[in-house]
Amino acid sequence: MVTLAEVAQHAGVSASTVSYVLSGKRSISTTTRQRVEQSIRELGYHPNAGARALASNRSNIIALMVPLRTDMYVPVMMEIAIAVATTARTHGYDVLLLTGEEGPDAVRRVTGSGLADAMILMDVELDDERLPLLRGTDQPSVLIGLPADTTGLTCVDLDFRATGALCVEHLAMLGHRDIAVIGEAPAVYERHTGFAERTLDGLRSRAQELGVRLLHRPCEGGYDAMALTLARILDERPGTTGFVVQNESAVEPLLALLRQQGRAVPEDVSVVAVCPEQVAVQASVRLTSVAIPAQEMGRHAVERLVAKLDGRGADEVVLISPELTVRASTGPAPSRTT
Amino acid sequence: MVTLAEVAQHAGVSASTVSYVLSGKRSISTTTRQRVEQSIRELGYHPNAGARALASNRSNIIALMVPLRTDMYVPVMMEIAIAVATTARTHGYDVLLLTGEEGPDAVRRVTGSGLADAMILMDVELDDERLPLLRGTDQPSVLIGLPADTTGLTCVDLDFRATGALCVEHLAMLGHRDIAVIGEAPAVYERHTGFAERTLDGLRSRAQELGVRLLHRPCEGGYDAMALTLARILDERPGTTGFVVQNESAVEPLLALLRQQGRAVPEDVSVVAVCPEQVAVQASVRLTSVAIPAQEMGRHAVERLVAKLDGRGADEVVLISPELTVRASTGPAPSRTT
DNA sequence: ATAGGCTGTCGAAGCGCTTCGACAGCCTCT
DNA sequence: AGAGGCTGTCGAAGCGCTTCGACAGCCTAT
Structure with missing residues (x-):
């Protein structure tokens, strides 16, 4: 050596x-x-990294805490993680991968040992138990996601409230009056994951403003669950012509079921998805969608963090504006000649 | 402090x-x-981690190099990464996330700086340019995947050759004589990624042994690509009754297309997938499949690595035996009364 | 011509920990 | 009763780097 x-x-x-x-x-x-x-x-x-860390009191490592759950929006997580790693490297940092498993202890361990200079947390709950620890330390951190109380925190996220609003708006403009929302799995709402609740919020308030009826149903992914959920929705609101889907693994099942029932997309019903670009493009019907800008979120998070580490930049909430791309899954509501 | x-x-x-x-x-x-x-x-x-690393010459960090490409079997990658992180923690190690981007340089950097004590490499190509570096250093490493030459290396992987054989076998037992293989995207084969080629190998040699006809077609994911591929297959071999799919993002499109063409699964055609358990279960038809044991692979890799770090265990190739689970997508070949 | 200010380089102190050899005290065996 | 062996503890020497203060040499301004 x-x-x-x-x-x-x-x-x-x-x-x-x-x-x-x-x-x-x-x-x-x-x-x-x-x-x-x-x-x-x-x-x-x-x-030598160790010697350097000891002498300078800087490890040049950023810790990234990813959720342990592998059952939810996994590709998005992965994309963010990779964007974080890549961006971090361009600033001279490496990335330490922590799983949510250890919970708050991981925060303590990393902060206490000087293993990392800063942290990025993903999958933040509205009232996350890690937040007090972050507020109580002078180690910089950035959340990807938005908790209920953001004082003293830096957050980066898609503006899910606006996302919800945008989806409703688009469908309403096209004349849809009865809209169903296929949401994430019930567990996601029970955990009070911010993004899911905020999307719903945006959907509801905009729907009310526009005088549109909204039905929200959580849904586990997969074909069987989707079939049940869809049946219940059409039972309760047979006049439903617009769907907003926020659950990647429900997208394809929904399309298949609609096809099977003889409901044409977009002639009979319109579908808007909130999902990564790739999913929207590869689906059996090219989906009108609001993209989840995973890369951008990862990049932003690192850049905020590096700014803080350099003494520039203060706490701040960065909400990325949603963009709706019109593709082949939405069209004018069928005329109500019934 | x-x-x-x-x-x-x-x-x-x-x-x-x-x-x-x-x-x-x-x-x-x-x-x-x-x-x-x-x-x-x-x-x-x-x-203090830095001081410890300096004095003991051990960082207690394992580097994990994941592919940069986010276009391939992403959930599997993520699952492996999380299994690696979780298992590593139980042995007192943390995980440093490296992207494939830096390529061989990352290996040099990590080895040279003592940032990590050992490495795990994913997405190994048959003739990977990082291998000479690994052989040339005394830093322990484990590959997830199998290169062409494994001398002096420790590898963990699913036995994809046996996987291929198993799929053909299952279909052959059921009486299928014309089998089509929907493979990964062409780029995957061009890159000479081991697992794809080895699966094909297993498929082919077993098919020959059993006197079954095999047609292999790479396929980009997505609906459109799958439609084209399927059309070509049925054109060339109209009698095809068995499908083996090794491309997560082709699974659902294939099922949808078959349905659309009035070919019932499993009455008219049988489908075997090589994919994570979850995909097989959530598909619109519960798929007979060989699971990709992502967790197990991650766990194994870490355990081998820790053994090496402790001076136990030598170089070794661990091939996990594939297991085929019969579900609802395969059945006896239709009698050939035509 | 001289004071004062730059620029570029050096030496030494220390960052917080691990680890080696030393050794005091006690127990056991003959 | 004394030699020898354990056990438990300590002190000191680094690990490889950063960083602070010092200072030699030169340039500029008076």
Whole structure:
């Protein structure tokens, strides 16, 4: 293993000079710098992470806490995680992967041990038990998701309230008067996951403003669950012509069921999905959808975090504006000649 | 920040004693140990990771390199990643998330800096450019996936060759004589990803042994691509009654298309999938499938790695035996009364 | 010509921990 | 009763790096 001291000796300078070449924290003459850089290359030197962390009190690691549950919007999680890792690297940080399993203890452990300089939390509940810990430490953090009380916190999320509103609006403009919302699994609502409740909120209030009837039904993913849910919806509101789906694993089943029942999309019923772009495009009907900008969220989170670590930027809530892309699954409501 | 020295002082012992209490590397009297543990709790002491890494030359971190591509079998990746993180924690390790982006450089960086004690690589290609580096270092590593040459490497993977064989076997037993294989996207084969080629291998050789005709077609995910692929298959081999699908995002489209064409599953055609359990169960027809044991793979990988780190266990290739679960998508081939 | 200010480099102190050798005190065996 | 062996504890020496203060040498302004 090559050490700083060896590089220094090889270049004929002192250790501190090498250190300053590396960090750029003091000016170094061009000739010296080049000599040092040359030695570094020749010897294949890599600074020791532990020593660096100890001396500088900075690990250059960002902790990312992902939910343990693998049953929900998994591709989105993965995309965010990868965006976080990629973006972090461009700022010189590595990413430590924590699962939600340890819960608040993980926060304590990481904060206490100096393992990471900062944290990003995903899958935040409205009243998350990790929040007090975050507020009580001076370690910077960013949430992906929006808790009930955001004071003293930095959050990044899609504006799900606006997303809900946008979906209703689109359907209402097309003349739909009876709209059903296929939501996430009941457990998601019971856990008070912010995004689900906020979407619902947006849907409801905009529906009311526009005088549109709304029926919301949570739904586990999968074909069987969707079949049941759909039957119940059409039973209660036979006149339903618009659907908003916020559950990736219900999308394809819904389309299949509608087809099977002889309801044409978009002639008879319209479907709007809240899902990643890829799902919308690959579905059996190209879906009008509001995309979940996973990459953007991951990138934003890291950038806020790095800003905080550099002493720039304060607490702040960043809500990304939803964008609805019209594709082949929505159209004018059928005329009500019944 | 509380340090070891402070704990020592508080407990009235020397720093080394506290260290030995923590590591258990020397025997400590019960009374002393309890006093120290008490102090640790009272002061809320957490060992500093950097200092520890520096002094012991061990970071207690495992690096996990996941593919950057988010276009392929994503849920499987995520499940493996989470299993790795969870299992690692039970052995006292944390997980550093690296993306494939940096490629071989990431290996160099991590090895050189002592950031991690060991690595797990996913998405291994048959002739992966990272392999020489791994062989050239004494840092333990485990591959999830199987390269062409495994000498000097430890690998964990599903036995995809046996998986292919198993699928053909099952269909053949049921009397199917013309089988079509819907494979991963062409890019996957072009990249020479081991698992895809090995599955194909298993399929082909068993098919030959059993005197069954096999047609293999790569397929991008999604509805449109699947429609094209299916049309071509039925054109070339109208008598096809058995399908093997190895591409999660082709499963549902295939089922929908078959339904649409009036081919009943499993009465007219049988479908076997190679996919995670969840996909098989949630599909519109409960699929006979060989599960991809993501969790098990992640767990195994970590356990092998920890064994190596502890000086136990040598290089070894662990192939997990595939298990085929019969569900509702396969049945006897229709009698050939035409 | 000299004071004062830059620039570029160095030496040394220390970050918080692990680990090695030393050794005091006690027990057991002869 | 004394030698030898355990057991439990301590002190000190680093691990490889960052960073602070010091200072030599040079340039500019008076």
